[in-house]
Amino acid sequence: MMLQQTQVDRVIPKYEEWVRKFPTFRALAKARPADVNRTWRPLGYNARPRRLHAIAREVVDRYDGALPSDEVTLRSFAGIGAYTAAAVQSFAFGLRAPIVDTNVARVLFRVFIGQSDRSSTTLQKHLWKVSAAVLPRRHVFDFNQALMDLGALVCVARKPQCSVCPMSAICQTYPPGPELKTRTQ
C-alpha cells in the first residue's frame, strides 16, 4: 500500500521503519491511530495509513490475524484495488496472478499496442488481458517483478533506453519518436 503511486526509493526506508514498529497485523491493529498516521509521514496520500490500520483490525477480528489470499476478499478491503490485490497474490502468496501497474501498463502498451489512447478504460481492461496472456505458468513472481523492473529501469516514461531493451525487436513503439527523446537512440 505504501507503493501505491509512490516511488520505490522513497518507500524502502519508511517500509523498514514501519515493519520494525508494526511487525504483525496484531501489532498494527493495537496501535493508536495518531501513532499510525505519524509513522506514515511524509509518504502522503494519508487515507492509506488509515485504511491499512482498518485492514489490520479486520484481519485480526475476522481472519485470525492472517491475510486471506483470494481476490474477492482482498478487494473487499478499502484501499486494496485491482493492482494491490494482484500484487499481494503474486508477490506475497506466489499465486499465478497477472498484474498491471503504471510500469507494466507502459511496457505492454508500448510493446504490444503502440497507438491509441493509453488512458481509456477499454484499453486498461485490455492490458489486464495482455498481462494474463503473457504470464508464464511458472516463475510468476520473477516474471512479474521483471516486467515491472523493465518499466521502472529501461522502458521508463521520459527517456526510454531502447538500446538496451530486450523487447526492441518486437516493440510496436520502436523506434521511438522524438517525443520520447531517447537517451541512447
Place this chain on the structure above:
DNA sequence: GTCCAGTAAG
C-alpha cells in the same frame, strides 16, 4: 508541469 509499484468518490 509531469510522473510515481493506485484507489475511491463524484
Place this chain on the structure above:
DNA sequence: CTTACAGGAC
C-alpha cells in the same frame, strides 16, 4: 467518465 488525494524528484 473525471477528479482528489501528498509529497518529492526531475
